[in-house]
Amino acid sequence: MSDYPESVLKIIRALKMLPEIGPKMAQRISFEILNWKKEDFEKFIKDIVDGYTKTKKCKICNNFSEKEICSICEDPTREKEKLCIVEDVQGIKSIERTKVFKGRYHVIDSVIKPLEGKGVDQIGIEKIIERIKKDKIKEIIIALNPRSEREITSIYIKDERKKVFPEIKITKLARGIPLGTEIEYADELTLKEAIEGRKEI
Numbered sequence: 001m002s003d004y005p006e007s008v009l010k011i012i013r014a015l016k017m018l019p020e021i022g023p024k025m026a027q028r029i030s031f032e033i034l035n036w037k038k039e040d041f042e043k044f045i046k047d048i049v050d051g052y053t054k055t056k057k058c059k060i061c062n063n064f065s066e067k068e069i070c071s072i073c074e075d076p077t078r079e080k081e082k083l084c085i086v087e088d089v090q091g092i093k094s095i096e097r098t099k100v101f102k103g104r105y106h107v108i109d110s111v112i113k114p115l116e117g118k119g120v121d122q123i124g125i126e127k128i129i130e131r132i133k134k135d136k137i138k139e140i141i142i143a144l145n146p147r148s149e150r151e152i153t154s155i156y157i158k159d160e161r162k163k164v165f166p167e168i169k170i171t172k173l174a175r176g177i178p179l180g181t182e183i184e185y186a187d188e189l190t191l192k193e194a195i196e197g198r199k200e201i
Contacts (some may be wrong), residue, residue, distance in 0.1 A: 062107035
């Protein structure tokens with residue numbers, strides 16, 4: 001890779017910042033971009049800048065939105081007493097596609113990852129507790145991606161809820177989504193059944 005001009009290496013390094021983009025993939029994308037017409041590249045950059053500057057995080061649930069409050073949190077027909085905790089915005093979109101959950105969502109700030117220095121203080125539990133109080137939540141559904149560190153996060157959220165609101169029901173998706181599989185990649189039927197068959201913990 002050292003044979004490439006520094007200008008090319010800069011593009012490769014920038015692309016490697018994206019998740020799941022390794023050196024080989026970064027090279028291929030870089031070469032593709034360098035073969036674009038100038039006007040196509042300028043439009044590409046403009047669209048990214050426009051999208052980045054116009055997109056906000058919903059101040060209630062952390063969903064992406066062009067307004068201060070996202071369309072789900074604004075919707076008066078949603079069952080605000082049900083709160084689904086997800087790991088990322090993709091989790092919201094995946095669950096919404098099933099059309100079986102009519103409550104509201106909360107995207108946590110981070111999962112607990114001790115090896116990466118991410119502890120309980122980075123989840124954003126205070127914001128969840130604030131929502132429980134304000135919306136009089138009756139059920140919390142934990143819909144994190146099924147991986148070991150997500151299990152630790154689920155247990156922490158459950159324990160913190162128990163300290164303050166022991167009467168609130170807390171459930172998690174039924175088994176069916178394989179361990180290590182992102183919720184966004186689960187097929188709709190499997191995810192629908194996991195939501196409908198959720199178990200209390």
